[in-house]
Amino acid sequence: MSVTRRQYPFDLIEPKWQEHWERHESFRAWNPGDTIPRQHPFAQRHAPGKTLPPKYYILDMFPYPSGAGLHVGHPEGYTATDILARYKRALGLNVLHPMGWDAFGLPAEQYAIRTGQHPRKTTEENIANFKRQIKSLGFSYDWHREIDTTDPAYLRWTQWIFLQLYNSWFNPRTNQAEPIATLACPPEMKTETDKRTYRASKRLAYVSEMPVWWCEQLGTVLANEEVTDGMSEVGGYPAVRKPMRQWMLRITAYAERLLHDLETIDWSHSLKEMQRNWIGRSEGAEIAFKVCRAGSAENTDYFINVFTTRPDTLYGATYMVLAPEHKLVDQISTPEHREVVRQYRALTASKSDLERTELAKEKTGVFTGAHAINPLNGEQIPIWIADYVLLSYGTGAIMAVPAHDARDLEFAQKFHVPIRQVVQAPGGEESIGFLGEGTSVNSGFMTGLPTAEAKKKIISWLEEQGCGRKTINYKLRDWLFSRQRYWGEPFPIIWKNGHHEVVPETDLPVLPPALSDFKPTASGEPPLARAKEWVNLPGGATRETNTMPQWAGSCWYYLRFLDPRNEEIFCGRDAEAYWMGVSKSSPSSGLLSATADKAPSGVDLYIGGTEHAVLHLLYARFWHKVLFDLGHVSTAEPFFKLVNQGLILGEDGQKMSKARGNVVNPDDMIRDYGADSLRLYEMFLGPLEMVKPWNTAGVEGPYRFLGRVWRLLVDEQSETAFEQGLAAEPKKGPELLEKIKLTSAIKDVEPSAPQLKAIHACIKKVTEDLEGLRFNTAISALMIFVNEAMTWKMKPVSVLRDFLILLQPFAPHLAEELFDKLNLQSAIPLPYLPWPVHNPALLVEATLEIPVQINGKVRDRIVVPATATSQELEEAALACEKIKSLIEGKTIKKIIVVPKTLVNIALA
């Protein structure tokens, strides 16, 4: 490829300016209290020593540095944020735009297992490659703030935050996390052991026995998705559910706040919806059913609690179902049913969650022989177990109302359980199988009430009787936080005589031990358990050998960027207050975005893919709220505005993947067209948030546009000389580049009215589009300007200067090169020059062409002075010959005049 003549010498221009920015630390962001060197570009615009201008924190989702390197999807979001970062800098804001590496993770570890190379080594290589690629795109990151989650200086604070979680409990009275020391133990707890156990049960980080899939042959735990029919996907070995000691984080305590606070942040509707869905709040009631003891020798009373969103249908409950794993199954099953129950439970246990929830599966289940008493009418109803009831949701037991629940209906029909209608559907709809709200029937004191009323009434009745209460249930579960992996943060925890204790803060970081074998051990213990001398501490204590999941490092990285080299604290208080605090919009400029006017807090703009819609974004919000409660950060939410860039598909319209062979490598694009063209094309492709297919041929458009910009300013003859010189001595490129002169058509003269109009129209459109994140139409406005300016015989310097400021965020290398050649002796370097402001007066037209419609169809046009009144417009329209002939003999019903826009004549 790449035999065509280059549009302009981007291959010389781009490295030159990248090196320039690096040498001058052009994009270094300054913290309060920093001494800003006088010669730094920032100081040329913002006098050092004075208070910093308002901040703007614009963040990318930092990448996992995989071995595959960047694909063209990465630079989509990165280019968008870079354009905005450069734009906000030009507006005079102090911009924080950092980049780092989310470098713990499974691929590095698996690669290590296969090749015996230490993950540290491959991670370092991958980071170096990612960094080279990202730098070759000319992004204005502050590389002083680069962070790496695997760096001991970073993971130390990840561990520190874990300790904050560990040392806290959630106080439901204050609805926030508080230090564990404030937790009063119940008076009956006398011994230290009791108290410790009680506190352990309340901590935000706690230990729990959890069943996980364990595969003996592979020597590792497997995810649910990796197990089919009790066999491992890989290799087909048997896998068993094995309870293992796991660390959990009490995210469920924050369910309500995580849900509610979504209303305070500016995220897309669909993203918020996904989080709401994940949290899965539903209002209903918990109802206790007493298990019949008729014929039983035991004295114990058993109660089964169910959760229902439809307590109003209690009269319609004709049976109950427990999840097969429910604790009470063994106790309540009658002797003659024990064997079938045992068999059914064994069958269920061998299935993966995936299989159990498979669609279109026939309902299965067995009768336990036991009955429960409906608290409302004393009726005895059979208790079944069935795998359509999940232990993990609600109470793991349901009251089945087949008449008004699709699943219960299916089950009841299959097993011939009675079906009793208790809700009348509105509008004569079929009532059996009706799931909506209607009117209660056959329901005692609820009969005749609409569903909402019936719910209230039954709940207060249940509460009076003491056999039920109103509850809110969440789908959200506590976060399983431990992994049996090597390449992750070790827990800062030690075990003594069966209880856990923290590693003192002063002993952080706890670094992973040196290992040569990263595989899990045969016993199911994490690989860290192999490092005996690391695990065993003096006095019989041992280290926790699980590690944290990959999410840990990304839960707080945006905070470390604020103060990345601080060794005293995870993030300095002043830095946090400045960058995360409410930004004060400058009153002098109307150009600050609407978000600034709405007084946002936290990260001002966060751009990244939808793949993190729930996991990362929910986990990070959770950690942030804990830090907020404990007084370590000043905002309740971390990311004020969040935008998801749309996926870029391959040329075939399919998702880019190695297997399909449709991956486009940015390196190739940069080699053939340059970074500026790639940046421009990525943004020109379509709206940022839309999914859109890549088309390499399409890069030609922006590439030619940049070629036109080059030719708009450069002298043809000196360029020919450059080309010839380069052909003769290719090594002298950089030197020859400096000799290229600008065209003599560029003069320091007053622009003409049309020239002013062209540039001011461009300023207006580009500015408005940047505020609205409409990069594609902003670029189109730049193209329109250049297309017109190409026809000018004389090119005023001031107009080109303004244009280059507008171009700089999009194509920074070319803009810098041409700006440099303009030789304006500007004290302020291009990236810090004030953004131009358009003058509306210059855009006013003297005359307007106004369409004249009849019944909404354009029939003619009139040219009128821009000042024409509605009356004059109407008269001019009616005076047209064409219009006259068309309305001849017809009755005019109405004439609509939209000033400066159109005239529409409605005929009867």
Added chain:
RNA sequence: GCGCGCGUGGCGAAAUGGCAGACGCGCCAGACUUAGGAUCUGGUCCCGUAAGGGGUGGGAGUUCAAGUCUCCCCGCGCGCACCA
């Protein structure tokens, strides 16, 4: 099944309820040129020689006026999915 989003030229796409198709790709014609896969100029929604007519997935509605608002249907994408 439920929720959300989207359907506009050959393609990527524009369009505060007010002239549909800006800008770009591709294509066609021409200019310059030894040459063109560089550049420049013109053209390019459909039917029609034209006048004119039709046109934003389909159907209805609101409106002087609908790609845009409302309802129904069809298609595509994403998310959740036995969530009680």
